Amino acid sequence: MDNQLLVNIVLGTAMTVIGWFARELWAAVKDLKADIAKLREELPKEYVGKNDYHQDIKELKELIIKLSDHFIDCRRNHEDS
Numbered sequence: 001m002d003n004q005l006l007v008n009i010v011l012g013t014a015m016t017v018i019g020w021f022a023r024e025l026w027a028a029v030k031d032l033k034a035d036i037a038k039l040r041e042e043l044p045k046e047y048v049g050k051n052d053y054h055q056d057i058k059e060l061k062e063l064i065i066k067l068s069d070h071f072i073d074c075r076r077n078h079e080d081s
Helices: 003-046 050-080
Strands: none
16 A cells, blocks of 8 residues: 555545534534524513513512511500500
């Protein structure tokens, strides 16, 4: 076997492996792009908007204040009696 044939076989095999690897990477990147596009569509549907979050927190704080006031009043009434 002459040296040129050996070099051709080695380089051919290496290029085949590199080509396969590049094709796999390309397919993975393509799939990731599709997943990101899908996520961009679904993300706003699944997460709470900033304004909705602030409104809900405000309602919770008001409820906690009412409950706190109620417990304080109950405690005062209990201590007075």
